[in-house]
Amino acid sequence: MRLLRKFIQYLLVPLLLTFVVFFQISKFDKGLSSWKGGGFGMYADYYPMSFDIRVNGEKILLDKKENLPLYNHGRKTLINPSEENIEICIELIKPTADTIHFEIWSPYFEGSTQQYSRKKRYEKTIIRNNQSK
Amino acid sequence: MKKQLLEIINLNRSRLLHIGFLIALLISIPKFTNLIWEVKISWVIGILSLLVLSKNTKMAISLWIIMLAILGVVLFQTYYITANHIFLLFYVGMIGLLSKLFIYESNELINFNTKMILSLLFFFGGLQKILSLAFLNGDLLHYMFLRGELASPVFQMDVFQNYFIENQNAMKLFDQNFAFDNQRLYLKPLFNHQHLIIYGFSIFVIIIELVLACMVWIKNQKIKFICFTIFLVGLLFTRMETGFASLLSLLLALQLPISNKYYKIFYLIFFCICSLMIVFGIGLH
Numbered sequence: 001m002r003l004l005r006k007f008i009q010y011l012l013v014p015l016l017l018t019f020v021v022f023f024q025i026s027k028f029d030k031g032l033s034s035w036k037g038g039g040f041g042m043y044a045d046y047y048p049m050s051f052d053i054r055v056n057g058e059k060i061l062l063d064k065k066e067n068l069p070l071y072n073h074g075r076k077t078l079i080n081p082s083e084e085n086i087e088i089c090i091e092l093i094k095p096t097a098d099t100i101h102f103e104i105w106s107p108y109f110e111g112s113t114q115q116y117s118r119k120k121r122y123e124k125t126i127i128r129n130n131q132s133k
Numbered sequence: 134m135k136k137q138l139l140e141i142i143n144l145n146r147s148r149l150l151h152i153g154f155l156i157a158l159l160i161s162i163p164k165f166t167n168l169i170w171e172v173k174i175s176w177v178i179g180i181l182s183l184l185v186l187s188k189n190t191k192m193a194i195s196l197w198i199i200m201l202a203i204l205g206v207v208l209f210q211t212y213y214i215t216a217n218h219i220f221l222l223f224y225v226g227m228i229g230l231l232s233k234l235f236i237y238e239s240n241e242l243i244n245f246n247t248k249m250i251l252s253l254l255f256f257f258g259g260l261q262k263i264l265s266l267a268f269l270n271g272d273l274l275h276y277m278f279l280r281g282e283l284a285s286p287v288f289q290m291d292v293f294q295n296y297f298i299e300n301q302n303a304m305k306l307f308d309q310n311f312a313f314d315n316q317r318l319y320l321k322p323l324f325n326h327q328h329l330i331i332y333g334f335s336i337f338v339i340i341i342e343l344v345l346a347c348m349v350w351i352k353n354q355k356i357k358f359i360c361f362t363i364f365l366v367g368l369l370f371t372r373m374e375t376g377f378a379s380l381l382s383l384l385l386a387l388q389l390p391i392s393n394k395y396y397k398i399f400y401l402i403f404f405c406i407c408s409l410m411i412v413f414g415i416g417l418h
Contacts, residue, residue: 005235008231008235009231009235009238009242010242010245010246010249012227012231013224013227013228013231013246013249013250014246014249014250014253016224016227017220017224017250017253017254018253020220021253021257025261025264027213028264032213034261034264034265035216035217036213036214036215036216036217037212037213037214037215037217038215038217038220039217039257039261040217040254040257040258040261041217041257041258041261041262041264041265042216042217042258042374042377043262043268043273043372044258044261044262044264044265044268044273045265045267045268045273046267046273046276052308075214076213076214079213079214080213080214082213105311107276107304107308108272109267109272109273109275109276109279110272111270111271111272111275111276111327111328111331111332112328113319114319114320114321114322114327114328115317115318115319115320116276116279116304116307116317116318116319116320117311117314117316117317117318118308118311118316120314
């Protein structure tokens with residue numbers, strides 16, 4: 001009982017913090033940005049709002065005035081390209097093709113050659129059947 | 134006036150934590166729910182008056198639980214897209230609740246937990262930068278430098294402005310016309326050995342964060358105060374991270390021994406300045 005009390009008093013908060021950080025780091029391979037999600041990785045990577053969404057090679061414009069729902073979900077997807085977020089994005093973009101190549105491109109800079117470009121950061125191919133279309 | 138000032142300075146850790154957390158929470162939460170500033174002010178007045186009225190422990194525990202529940206719901210709904218300082222706010226809230234649940238050990242409990250949070254925060258901040266190849270090889274900071282985003286107040290000076298605006302426009306045009314993988318844009322450096330210097334600075338930032346993680350535990354308060362103050366000022370100056378800086382200054386005030394009144398006043402003033410900047414929409418929060 002005394003040990004449990006000491007654990008709650010002194011270890012609960014640091015352990016929760018550590019768990020959240022490792023959970024966030026474990027999601028990096030699924031495209032989660034280090035900027036958000038409790039991992040304290042701000043300024044460790046390119047800012048997700050400078051990324052682009054491309055569907056079947058075409059850049060999707062995220063404009064607050066033109067399409068507010070797409071703007072909101074698009075920004076969420078840039079930070080966290082989860083299946084759910086991508087699905088909502090595709091619903092809002094309404095592409096006509098059955099096979100959808102969803103990509104996220106980020107800025108890329110090579111300091112040694114002073115060259116700037118863009119790099120594919122995340123990609124997913126979705127094949128839709130006629131029913132779901 | 135002098136008596137009132139002394140009362141503020143002599144705030145014990147628990148009360149300081151309570152007030153600081155409430156201010157930070159009340160400033161942060163309405164941002165999520167898009168409430169207007171009048172609502173923020175009425176929230177601050179309403180809950181602070183509740184705090185003044187609730188001197189008994191049971192009431193204070195209930196208040197902490199309510200505040201944590203509000204924050205918990207917000208965090209749960211927007212977990213992956215929530216900024217890191219909101220998580221930090223949640224941990225501060227947890228310490229507040231624990232300090233009321235274990236009231237007789239609250240002083241040591243707050244002191245130890247705030248030190249742990251600060252230490253882990255700097256350690257993981259450094260670790261994330263080591264894990265990021267773009268940061269580790271200096272490319273990220275170089276990219277930010279070229280855009281004038283590394284230390285925006287300096288880069289707004291007339292001497293540099295044209296260079297950064299030119300770069301930003303060139304990148305914007307490149308992004309608009311970008312069509313295939315091999316496209317590249319050359320950006321001329323501002324000074325000789327630019328990449329080498331920025332690469333050195335990137336490594337320096339990682340080392341500093343790891344050193345600060347250890348420095349939390351040293352007993353010499355003067356050295357600690359100088360180092361963390363330089364870091365806080367640097368954080369505001371380079372990134373204008375008012376949200377993060379306000380919580381850091383609150384944690385730094387909480388980990389101080391009770392005798393260090395002047396350092397505590399400094400951190401609290403810093404906390405108030407950052408909080409005011411957040412209310413007026415200045416910086417990242």
